[in-house]
Structure formats: structure tokens, C-alpha cells
Amino acid sequence: MQIDLLDTFLDLAETRSFHRTAERLRITQSTVSARVAALEQAVGSRLFDRSRAGTDLTPEGKRFEPHARALRHEWNEAQRRIKIPQGAQHLLRLGIQNDLAAVYLGDWVAEFRAAFPETAFYIEPDYSNQMCADLLTGILDFAVMFSPKPHPDLHFDSVGEVTYRMISTETPRLAEVRSDRFVFAHFSPAFEEMHRQTTPDLAGAPVSVGQSGSVVSLLTAMGGSGYVLAKTASDLIAGGRFMAVKDAPDLRQPVFAAIHIRHRTLPLHRRLTQLVARHFR
Amino acid sequence: MQIDLLDTFLDLAETRSFHRTAERLRITQSTVSARVAALEQAVGSRLFDRSRAGTDLTPEGKRFEPHARALRHEWNEAQRRIKIPQGAQHLLRLGIQNDLAAVYLGDWVAEFRAAFPETAFYIEPDYSNQMCADLLTGILDFAVMFSPKPHPDLHFDSVGEVTYRMISTETPRLAEVRSDRFVFAHFSPAFEEMHRQTTPDLAGAPVSVGQSGSVVSLLTAMGGSGYVLAKTASDLIAGGRFMAVKDAPDLRQPVFAAIHIRHRTLPLHRRLTQLVARHFR
DNA sequence: GGTCTTGATCGATTTTCCCGATCAATAGCC
DNA sequence: GGCTATTGATCGGGAAAATCGATCAAGACC
Numbered sequence: 001m002q003i004d005l006l007d008t009f010l011d012l013a014e015t016r017s018f019h020r021t022a023e024r025l026r027i028t029q030s031t032v033s034a035r036v037a038a039l040e041q042a043v044g045s046r047l048f049d050r051s052r053a054g055t056d057l058t059p060e061g062k063r064f065e066p067h068a069r070a071l072r073h074e075w076n077e078a079q080r081r082i083k084i085p086q087g088a089q090h091l092l093r094l095g096i097q098n099d100l101a102a103v104y105l106g107d108w109v110a111e112f113r114a115a116f117p118e119t120a121f122y123i124e125p126d127y128s129n130q131m132c133a134d135l136l137t138g139i140l141d142f143a144v145m146f147s148p149k150p151h152p153d154l155h156f157d158s159v160g161e162v163t164y165r166m167i168s169t170e171t172p173r174l175a176e177v178r179s180d181r182f183v184f185a186h187f188s189p190a191f192e193e194m195h196r197q198t199t200p201d202l203a204g205a206p207v208s209v210g211q212s213g214s215v216v217s218l219l220t221a222m223g224g225s226g227y228v229l230a231k232t233a234s235d236l237i238a239g240g241r242f243m244a245v246k247d248a249p250d251l252r253q254p255v256f257a258a259i260h261i262r263h264r265t266l267p268l269h270r271r272l273t274q275l276v277a278r279h280f281r
Numbered sequence: 282m283q284i285d286l287l288d289t290f291l292d293l294a295e296t297r298s299f300h301r302t303a304e305r306l307r308i309t310q311s312t313v314s315a316r317v318a319a320l321e322q323a324v325g326s327r328l329f330d331r332s333r334a335g336t337d338l339t340p341e342g343k344r345f346e347p348h349a350r351a352l353r354h355e356w357n358e359a360q361r362r363i364k365i366p367q368g369a370q371h372l373l374r375l376g377i378q379n380d381l382a383a384v385y386l387g388d389w390v391a392e393f394r395a396a397f398p399e400t401a402f403y404i405e406p407d408y409s410n411q412m413c414a415d416l417l418t419g420i421l422d423f424a425v426m427f428s429p430k431p432h433p434d435l436h437f438d439s440v441g442e443v444t445y446r447m448i449s450t451e452t453p454r455l456a457e458v459r460s461d462r463f464v465f466a467h468f469s470p471a472f473e474e475m476h477r478q479t480t481p482d483l484a485g486a487p488v489s490v491g492q493s494g495s496v497v498s499l500l501t502a503m504g505g506s507g508y509v510l511a512k513t514a515s516d517l518i519a520g521g522r523f524m525a526v527k528d529a530p531d532l533r534q535p536v537f538a539a540i541h542i543r544h545r546t547l548p549l550h551r552r553l554t555q556l557v558a559r560h561f562r
Numbered sequence: 563g564g565t566c567t568t569g570a571t572c573g574a575t576t577t578t579c580c581c582g583a584t585c586a587a588t589a590g591c592c
Numbered sequence: 593g594g595c596t597a598t599t600g601a602t603c604g605g606g607a608a609a610a611t612c613g614a615t616c617a618a619g620a621c622c
Contacts, residue, residue, distance in 0.1 A: 002283050018600055028581055033601065038579090043360055052588035052599050059372070060363045066419040067359030074355060078348030079324055082341045091340070129410055138347040150489075189470035193477065208431075285610095299569055309612050314570065316610090333568045333619035564622090571616075578609070588599070 003075060005039040006068045008032055009047065013065055016055045081122060081139070088120035092268075095134060095143035099187055099212045100162065100255070101125035103231050104279060111275050116268075128188070135260050142272055143258045146188040155264045156256045157273050160280020164191070164212070165233040166248035168225035169241060174248045177202065183215050183226035184208040191253050195227070198249045227251060255280060284356060286320040287349045289313055290328065294346055297336045362403060362420070369401035373549075376415060376424035380468055380493045381443065381536070382406035384512050385560060392556050397549075409469070416541050423553050424539045427469040436545045437537045438554050441561020445472070445493070446514040447529035449506035450522055455529045458483065464496050464507035465489040472534050476508070479530045508532060536561060 011021045012032065022029040040047050047061035057065065084091040092112075096105060105123065112121060126134070128147035134140040136153055148156040164187070168177060184205035186192040196203040209215055215226045216236070225245060228236070236242040257273040292302045293313065303310040321328050328342035338346065365372040373393075377386060386404065393402060407415070409428035415421040416435060429437040445466070449458060465486035467473040477484045490496055496507045497517070506526060509517070517523040538554040 017598095019598080029600075030582075030602080031580055034579075037601095043363060045364055050600055052586095055600080059365070062419075063363040063372070063374075064359060067355060067362065070418065070420075071352060071355050071359070074348060074352050078345060078352070081348065082324060082326055082344040084340070091344070093344075137351065138343075186470075189467075189473065192470065193474050196474065300567085310569075311571080311613075312611055318570095319610090331569055333617095336569080566619105566621075568619075569617095572614085574612085576609100576611075578607105580607080581605090583603085585602075586600095588597105590595105590597085592593105592595080 003072070005035050005042070006072050008035040009039055009068050010065070010072065012036060012048065012055065013057055013061065013068075018050075018055065085120040089118040090116075091120045091122060092116070092272075093122040093139065093141045094124070095131035095140045095145070096123060096125050097131075097145045097255070098125045098127060099146070099229065100144060102213050103229055107279065108276065112272070115271060115275060132258065135258055138260070141259070141263065142269060144276055145256055145258055146253055147190065148256045148258060153261045154258055155261050156258050157277075159255050159257045159273060159277040161252040161254045162280065163230040164227040164251040164253060165230045166225060166227050166245040167219070167233050167236055167242045168245050169219065169223040169243075170225060172243045172246050174199075174245055177225045177245060177248070179205050181224035182207075183218050183224055185212070185215055185227050186210050187212065187253060191251060194251050198251065284353070286316050286323070287353050289316040290320055290349050291346070291353065293317060293329065293336065294338055294342065294349075299336065366401045370399040371397075372401045372403060373397070373553075374403045374420065374422045375405070376412035376421045376426070377404060377406050378412075378426045378536070379406045379408060380427070380510065381425060383494055384510055388560065389557065393553070396552060396556060413539065416539055419541070422540070422544070423550060425557055426537055426539055427534055428471065429537045429539060434542045435539055436542045437539050438558075440536050440538045440554060440558040442533040442535045443561065444511040445508040445532040445534060446511045447506060447508050447526040448500070448514050448517055448523045449526050450500065450504040450524075451506065453524045453527055455480075455526050458506045458526060458529070460486050462505035463488075464499050464505055466493070466496055466508050467491050468493065468534060472532060475532050479532065 008021065008025060011024055012018065015021045015024065018029050018032045018036075022032045025032070036048060043060075043064060045060040045064075046058055047064055049056050049058050081093065094112075096108075105125070109121060109123065112119075124140075126143075128145040129149060131140060131143040131145050132149040132151065132154060135143055136151065144159070148154070164185070166174070166177070170181065171177060179202050182202045182205040184203060184207065185195065186208055187210060207218060209218065212229045212232060215228050216232060218224070219226055219228075219242070230250070233242075233244065237244055255276075257276055259269050263269050289302065289306065292305055293299065296302045296305065299310050299313045299317075303313045306313070317329060324341075324345060326341040326345075327339055328345055330337050330339050362374065377389075386406070390402060390404065393400075405421075409426040410430060412421060412424040412426050413430040413432065413435060416424055417432065425440070429435070445468075447455070447458070451462065452458060460483050463483045463486040465484060465488065466476065467489055468491060488499060490499065493508075493510045493513060496509050497513060499505070500507055500509075500523070511531070514523075514525065518525055536557075538557055540550050544550050
């Protein structure tokens with residue numbers, strides 16, 4: 001199995017014509033034929049129905065397509081993720097909780113770079129579950145997340161918490177916040193639970209999203225009320241359109257630094273954890 | 282990039298000896314050398330440090346390893362998942378919530394097979410998040426899960442609910458259940474929340490797991506109390522060691538059938554949904 | 563200093579890949 | 593019906609790549 005075969009397969013699945021695929025990939029039609037045949041032999045199933053009146057995927061081909069895409073994607077990722085940018089000595093691959101990336105990423109990376117000038121950083125905002133999986137397989141070296149997923153091979157350090165504040169385009173008083181104009185947030189299971197406990201009547205809001213950024217764009221577009229990161233709240237209130245819902249309780253989401261257990265004692269990782277923790281004191 | 286190269290890389294990463302890898306793969310050492318060189322050229326980085334006193338992965342090589350495993354795994358999966366077993370006309374790929382698989386899978390599959398005798402089934406117990414992702418990429422055709430993850434391309438049907446019942450080796454009375462002997466369960470975010478609301482004093486239990494099966498094995502090994510599937514509860518109580526905690530509220534976890542939106546109207550999927558729903562009436 | 567083991571390298575052979583040309587089958591058109 | 597354009601399959605030859613076996617140089621070990 002080669003990447004060429006996958007590319008040919010995927011292109012052919014799109015064009016449904018051996019000739020057009022040959023043209024697009026700058027190869028001859030006979031080569032397309034041969035590559036498809038080779039791939040079919042490799043997977044052990046016929047992938048295309050060929051007829052004079054066009055080509056189409058077989059059921060097997062349809063099932064193979066997502067896997068072909070996954071393989072292609074994984075190969076791209078592999079290439080991107082292993083190289084150290086020139087000039088750097090090391091490469092650190094960091095995962096950052098989606099919600100935190102937008103607000104904190106810039107500051108953090110500036111500090112990381114100051115602390116480790118010789119190190120290049122590969123950063124990917126993602127969700128807790130995915131980051132835990134990537135730490136386990138070794139695709140990530142270090143991650144900052146909301147929801148630690150207990151696992152014998154993962155180590156979590158609490159690094160503080162982040163505050164969510166309720167803002168509104170309509171009222172500064174919690175009692176006047178209408179649940180049908182409220183954007184409910186499920187940033188993490190723990191956050192959602194706190195949310196329901198403190199303001200159960202708003203839990204039935206018709207709109208529910210999982211990112212602070214999405215809450216902001218919804219509120220900006222349609223007006224209403226909802227929880228956003230404290231830092232974002234200040235900016236929006238300063239902008240004039242929003243006001244703080246002052247008697248609504250602030251919600252605090254704990255933040256964790258996560259690493260694979262085998263790196264737990266590395267000074268590098270301790271230092272990273274410290275830097276992140278400083279932001280929440 | 283070819284599978285052979287990945288296999289060679291992974292074997293060499295294990296043996297750290299060109300000769301031993303050559304032996305194990307039944308090729309010559311010069312071929313190992315050439316394959317490694319080919320892979321290194323393909324990824325654009327040196328993957329091994331060769332020295333007289335042994336071979337070892339470079340930092341790039343270490344980072345490449347998880348990707349190599351992922352590629353290898355994906356290729357295996359692709360081969361397994363596309364073939365229709367002989368004699369069958371179609372192949373349906375089903376995902377089933379981990380917790381439900383152990384108890385319901387047998388019955389369901391028996392019914393599915395009776396309803397679609399011409400169809401082969403590929404079944405994989407998994408978690409909601411992963412199943413949603415697999416439905417989106419087309420790796421799964423149909424899934425039964427606890428936690429629907431809203432997405433424009435996914436369609437969810439409620440098919441009923443499953444009941445969790447508290448059992449104990451120690452007492453039939455809720456008031457006497459000790460939180461330090463309780464196994465807290467987080468089968469789904471929704472379940473966890475209900476759990477906390479109905480029995481908040483047990484929420485601080487020192488042991489918390491995410492599968493009904495794990496709860497059972499923990500309770501069997503160490504004794505104590507916890508929620509398990511009603512069906513399992515009956516079996517365990519009949520076994521004699523456990524008793525029902527009668528005044529503990531039953532917890533109901535909603536169950537959903539999920540499909541990709543483009544298959545929503547297929548009669549096949551409607552029928553599957555009906556069959557699953559029948560089990561919860 | 564001799565011997566063993568390491569991975570790299572070279573040349574020969576086999577295998578694979580690719581192209582260009584051709585073929586058979588069909589669709590569309592007159 | 594007959595003509596033409598288009599479909600993918602097939603074949604032969606040449607180029608490229610993979611593989612093997614043998615050899616080599618460099619360090620480890622005794």
C-alpha cells in the first residue's frame with residue numbers, strides 16, 4: 001500500500017472517471033488502471049464498478065473511503081509533527097483546551113518561548129478526551145485541559161481555575177434573565193453540572209453550545225445572556241453593548257496540566273506546569 | 282510510503298538491531314537498511330541513530346512511532362471493515378454503547394439477524410464521542426449510545442431508557458450506605474448529574490468508574506455499594522451475595538439511536554431503530 | 563592484536579511501475 | 593443501421609525500484 005494508491009483512489013472516487021483522474025494526477029490512464037488494480041489486490045476487494053457508462057464505488061469502496069481519508073490524513077500529520085523547525089533544538093507538542101486557546105494561548109506561548117528559547121512548539125487546541133488519547137499514544141507531550149480522564153498512564157496536576165461570568169445585552173439582574181434568551185454552555189461536564197446547580201431555571205435554555213467563543217458569537221448576533229470567560233466578559237462590557245449580570249454567581253472551572261506518566265519527573269514538564277499555573281494565581 | 286516500510290520501522294524500533302529485524306522479517310539486512318533509508322526520505326527526517334554500539338530512535342523517530350502505529354492500525358482496520366463475509370449481501374457496521382453491549386448485544390444481534398438474514402453485521406462497542414466521530418466519517422452506519430453529541434450531520438432518535446439500580450453487599454437501606462464503600466459511576470455526563478442530584482452525599486465516593494461492568498467487578502472483589510444495570514442487578518441479587526438498596530431511587534439513562542443525516546430516511550435504518558426501541562418498552 | 567558485531571555500500575538480479583499504443587464495448591448522434 | 597467519441601482493460605517495452613548476497617569499515621570485546 002502506498003500513498004500514491006490512496007491518492008489515486010480518492011481522486012477516482014471523486015471524478016468517477018479514469019481519464020479525468022489520469023489528467024488531474026498527471027499520469028496516464030493505464031497507470032490509474034494499474035494503481036486501482038493494485039489497491040484492490042492489497043485490500044482484497046473490488047473497489048470500483050467499471051462500466052462503459054461510468055465508474056462508481058462498490059459497497060466495499062464506499063466503506064473503504066473514510067479509511068483512505070484517515071490514512072492520508074494520518075500520514076500528513078505524521079510528516080508535519082515530527083520535524084523540528086530549523087534552528088530549534090527540541091520540539092514540544094502541546095495540546096490546549098479549546099476554550100482556553102483563544103484567550104490564553106498568546107501569553108503562554110510568549111512565556112514558553114522566553115523560558116525555552118531553543119525549543120520549537122507545536123500547538124493544537126483540542127478537547128480533553130482527544131488530548132488524553134494523544135498523550136497516551138505519544139502524539140502530544142503536554143496538555144492543558146478542563147476534564148482529566150483518569151488513566152493509569154496519565155498524570156494530572158491542578159494548575160488553578162478559570163472564571164466564567166454571566167453577561168447580557170438585556171439586563172444586569174439575574175432575576176430578569178429570560179431562559180428563552182439564554183445561551184446555555186456545556187464547556188465540560190463539571191461546568192455543566194455547576195451551571196445547573198446554581199441556576200437550574202436557565203438550564204432548559206433552547207440554545208446550548210460548548211465553546212466560549214461560540215457563546216460570544218451567538219450573543220453578539222442575536223443578543224441575550226450567557227456565561228463567557230471573565231477576560232472576554234470584561235472586553236465585551238467595555239465595548240458597550242453588554243453588561244455584567246452582577247448577582248449571577250461566577251462559575252469556576254478547574255484547569256489541569258496533563259502529561260504521560262513516564263515524563264512526570266522531567267524538569268521541562270515541571271517548568272511548563274509552573275508557567276501555566278502562574279496564570280491562574 | 283508503504284506498509285512494509287512501517288513494519289520495518291516498528292520492528293527496528295523494537296529490536297534496535299538491523300540484523301535481528303532482518304531475521305524476524307525474513308529479509309536481508311541490506312533490505313532493512315534500504316527500507317529505513319526509504320522511509321527516512323519519505324518523512325524527510327532521520328529516524329534512527331546508527332552507531333557501532335547499537336541503534337536507537339532519534340527524537341524525530343520517537344515522535345514518528347505513534348503515527349506509524351496509527352497508520353498500521355488504520356490499515357488493518359480498513360481491511361477488516363470493508364469486506365462482506367461470504368454469503369451475505371450487505372454489511373452493516375454498528376456501534377454500541379460500551380455499557381449496553383455486555384447486556385443487550387446478544388439479544389439485539391439475534392433480532393437483527395432474524396430481521397435481515399442477508400446482512401452481515403460488524404459490531405463494535407465504544408463510547409458516545411467516538412461513535413459520533415465514526416458516524417460522521419462514515420466508518421459506522423448506525424450506533425446506539427447514551428450521549429448524543431449535537432452535530433448538523435447527525436440524526437438522533439430517542440429509543441427509550443435503561444435503568445440503573447443500586448445494589449450493596451452490606452445493607453438494603455439507603456441511609457446505611459457508606460460513601461467510603463460506594464462506587465460512584467460516571468456512565469455519561471447526564472447520568473453523573475442525576476446521580477449527584479439524587480444522592481449528593483455519595484458523590485464524593487473515593488472510587489469512580491465509567492462502566493457498569495467495572496462497577497460489578499469492583500463490588501464483587503471488594504464489596505460495597507453502587508449502581509449497576511437493572512438486569513445485572515437482578516442476576517447479582519439472585520446470586521445471593523448482593524441485595525437491592527430498596528429505597529435508593531432508580532436512575533434512568535436515556536438511550537439514543539444515531540445515524541448520519543444522509544441515511545435518515547433509509548427503511549433499513551428505521552427498522553433498526555424500531556428493533557432497538559422495542560427493548561426499552 | 564585478533565575477532566566479532568555493527569550498519570553501510572556495491573553490483574547483479576528480480577520485480578514493480580509506468581507509459582504509449584491498442585482493443586473491445588458502449589453511448590450518443592445522424 | 594452506421595459513424596464517432598468515450599469508456600476502461602490490456603499488452604509490450606523500457607525505466608525505476610526493491611531485494612539479495614557479498615564485501616567493507618569502524619567500533620566493541622577479549
